Amino acid sequence: MSRASVSARLQEQFQCHICLCDLQTPVTTECGHNFCFYCLQTYVGMQPTFSCPTCQHRCQVMNLAANAQLRDMIEMAQQLHRQTGDRKGQKVTTRCAHGVSAHFCEDDLQLVCHQCAGPESHNGHQVTPIAQAAAHHRERFRGIIKSLKIQVKEVQELRSFQTGRTQALREQVEAQRRELTSEFEQLNRFLDREQQAAFSRLKDEEKDIKQRLSENMVALENYISKLRGLVGHVVASRTLSDAEMLSTVQDFYKSSKSLRKPAIFSAQLRREAYNFPLQYSALQKVIQQFTVNVILDPESAHPQLLVSEDKKCVTLLKKKQHIPGSFKRFTSSPVVLGYPYFSSGRHFWEVKVGEKPEWAIGICKANLFTGARWSSVPQGCWRIVWQGDCFDVSGADPNFQQKATRASCIGVFLDYELGEVSFYSMPEKSHICTFRDTFTEPVCPYFYLGLHSEPLTLCSATDSRWPLL
Numbered sequence: 316m317s318r319a320s321v322s323a324r325l326q327e328q329f330q331c332h333i334c335l336c337d338l339q340t341p342v343t344t345e346c347g348h349n350f351c352f353y354c355l356q357t358y359v360g361m362q363p364t365f366s367c368p369t370c371q372h373r374c375q376v377m378n379l380a381a382n383a384q385l386r387d388m389i390e391m392a393q394q395l396h397r398q399t400g401d402r403k404g405q406k407v408t409t410r411c412a413h414g415v416s417a418h419f420c421e422d423d424l425q426l427v428c429h430q431c432a433g434p435e436s437h438n439g440h441q442v443t444p445i446a447q448a449a450a451h452h453r454e455r456f457r458g459i460i461k462s463l464k465i466q467v468k469e470v471q472e473l474r475s476f477q478t479g480r481t482q483a484l485r486e487q488v489e490a491q492r493r494e495l496t497s498e499f500e501q502l503n504r505f506l507d508r509e510q511q512a513a514f515s516r517l518k519d520e521e522k523d524i525k526q527r528l529s530e531n532m533v534a535l536e537n538y539i540s541k542l543r544g545l546v547g548h549v550v551a552s553r554t555l556s557d558a559e560m561l562s563t564v565q566d567f568y569k570s571s572k573s574l575r576k577p578a579i580f581s582a583q584l585r586r587e588a589y590n591f592p593l594q595y596s597a598l599q600k601v602i603q604q605f606t607v608n609v610i611l612d613p614e615s616a617h618p619q620l621l622v623s624e625d626k627k628c629v630t631l632l633k634k635k636q637h638i639p640g641s642f643k644r645f646t647s648s649p650v651v652l653g654y655p656y657f658s659s660g661r662h663f664w665e666v667k668v669g670e671k672p673e674w675a676i677g678i679c680k681a682n683l684f685t686g687a688r689w690s691s692v693p694q695g696c697w698r699i700v701w702q703g704d705c706f707d708v709s710g711a712d713p714n715f716q717q718k719a720t721r722a723s724c725i726g727v728f729l730d731y732e733l734g735e736v737s738f739y740s741m742p743e744k745s746h747i748c749t750f751r752d753t754f755t756e757p758v759c760p761y762f763y764l765g766l767h768s769e770p771l772t773l774c775s776a777t778d779s780r781w782p783l784l
Contacts, residue, residue, distance in 0.1 A: 329389045332369050333358055338389055341382045342642075346372035349385060353682050356757060360658060377614055381642030419448035488732065495733060502600075524582050534577035541574055599744075601728050605663040609653045609760050609773050615643040616651040620764065629762065630770040653760030653773070656681045663728045664760065665741055665774035668701070673765030675700040676725050677750075678736055681757040697736050697750040698761055699725075708738075708748045722747070724774075727760070 331338050333354040340352040348369040350358075359365045363376050418427050422440040443451070548567055552560045610626040618635035622628075631649050645651070657678075668674050677698025700707040701721075722740035725747075729736045731754050738747040762771055 329385075329392055337393065338385065341385045341389070342379045343382045343385070344372070344374045345378045346370055346374060349382060352381075353756075355379070356656070356682055357658075360656065360757075363654065377612075418442050419445055421448065491732065495730075527580050528582055531577065531580040538574070538577055541570075545571055545574070601661075601663050602726070605661045605728070607655070607662045607664055608775060609655070609664040611762070611773065612643070612652045612654055612759075614641045615645060617645045617647075617649045620649055620651050622651065627775065628770050628772045629764065631764045631766070631768050633768075649764040649766070651762050651764075652679070652681075653762065656757040656759045657729060657731055658757040659731050661728070661730045663726065666725050666727070666762070667723065667772040667774060668725060669723055669769055669772075670721075671701070671765060671769040671771070672703050672767055673701060674771065675761070675763035675765075676727060676738070676771075677761045678727070678729060678758045679761040681759040696761060697752065698763070699738050699747060700763070706747065708750075729758070731758070 329338055330336065331341075331351045331354055332348070333350055336351075338349055338351055341349045342352045342355060343349050344355075344367050346367050346369075348367055350368070358368060359376055365374055365376065366372070367374055419425070420427050420440050420442050426445070427442065545567070548563070552563065552567075555563075611622045611629055613622045613626065616622050616629065618638055619632050621630045621632050621636070623630075629651050643652070666676050668676070675698045677696060679697070680695035683695060720740070720743075722742065724741040726739035726741045727736065728739070734753045735749055735751050737749040739745065740747055764771055
């Protein structure tokens, strides 16, 4: 087999069966087949298992392994292919070892001399003079060119069709963006009306309480006045004769017995009289409709992080664990990623941070490579950081104002198509900040534990404080 044939076969063996191009950052499935990391990630989506595109074997995403040796072999094969191509581009000679090539072998597609065309080398082959062979193949080329032109035309029509689809997609996105904007504007108007109604109810409550307090004060003043009258009657009776004093006793006892102490009015606001109804809360709608069950990915966890068996809790250990290496693992900072990956839609999840003095929560690109995972703040992250007494939200809304209120539970809401990820303090159900960007590839939950041992815990969908739709 010639060197060119070997090079061509190597190129075929090193192709990804999904994109049909040379493997880029190859990963190997548990069934032994190789694919580009990003191609397989796009193919798998958010599922924990998938069917191998080559053999349909059911594979676990967690069992994918980077193949550095295969990557090096691909680079060597590409270099060999380029060298072979360079030799092909050299000037063609019409001479062979025995003389000038005057014939062409149609079976081997090679130029041959008169001696080489004999029975020993090309026995039974169709050998024709060069002029005749050239005329034959020029005629074939004309037919091939015609076919190729037809294919070019067909592909150009497909390209035009795809361009139209791109425009249609852009219009659909804009239409959906307008629809979402309208929905949120309506919701904001509704909340504004609810706020004004709540303030009105609060004002009415205040007015009613003030009136009842005033009436209670008048009753107390009347009671005090009657008590003072009785005291004055007793004092005055000291100067009366026995007969005169006894003549007033009946009225005195009658007045004292009829005297009733007024009840003290308890001025307490009825909180339920002006609370917003939870079923109409914007955050409540998000929780009800978009809560997803997020779990932790042990393969991405820093060696000092211990992920619980149910993959819902992670704790920082004092020493690194002896665990297998992984191309997905963070090695510089105590970070762990979560499942599932998100490439579309709207999703909400909650994280209990408790009293941890330092942590970071958010999302990041799902295909962070090893180099990015060495960084404490990898590119492609959208996160909020709690640093003891305030939030660090670099890159979020420019009008964000620092808050010093500690939140024990954080809610994360991702709207992939809208390009927004928002954070909420769940105990107060208040908005912290929103990041706005354009997402072009899958993203996944991101968790940074800081340097303290207190755990981070993911809330299950069934743990939500409100019922799901």
